[in-house]
Amino acid sequence: SMGTLVAPMGVTVDSFVGVLNITNVNELKIDKKEVERIFTIPVSYFAKFKPSEYFVRLEVHTQKRSEDGKTIDMFPVKKLKLPNRYTKPWKGREHKILVYETNEETVWGITAELVYEFCKLINQ
């Protein structure tokens, strides 16, 4: 187990490292509903290259649009007597996103985060 990763949007991911006793990834039976494609990148690649760092920003919205275009108040700030500033979208902090631009595929987000943490663990 590599523990629990807390991603933005309040998602947590519990990750586990596995060893596959296979000679070719084509031996794997994948669920096409869950997995589009499998590819491999040597661990040495991630040990050698550091990921690039980018940022995204989070906003919390209290309203949404219904299918017929009407504004729906999901969280009635005024009725609940909360400060007026909560009527506008709440701006969260900027969140770092790691990106490995490999020849094979762009590895980013939660995947890159897990790879990065794994490399730190095996280097300890």
Next chain:
Amino acid sequence: SMGTLVAPMGVTVDSFVGVLNITNVNELKIDKKEVERIFTIPVSYFAKFKPSEYFVRLEVHTQKRSEDGKTIDMFPVKKLKLPNRYTKPWKGREHKILVYETNEETVWGITAELVYEFCKLINQ
């Protein structure tokens, strides 16, 4: 310790329950920079009344506006060869927000979540 709460926006809160040996909350020396006002509500209130449930929705934005109104690409989706859908704000799931409308004060969000979890613990 009540464990770790994962709030939206990727924030985690480790909470602890304390017992104060005081007769009046005015005995507390509070840091005005951190705490605006202290008030008390009996635990029996929260045992009796269930919180209301509302929702907010999270959006992840890859751009921001600079002070002179220019659009800054914080996460260059096209340059990183990621699918086009990531150029628009990413819509997250709706996130539940608990609200206790007490006579004293509206208790909501992370505070309400911690109160709710505490009431569950003492009822076990």
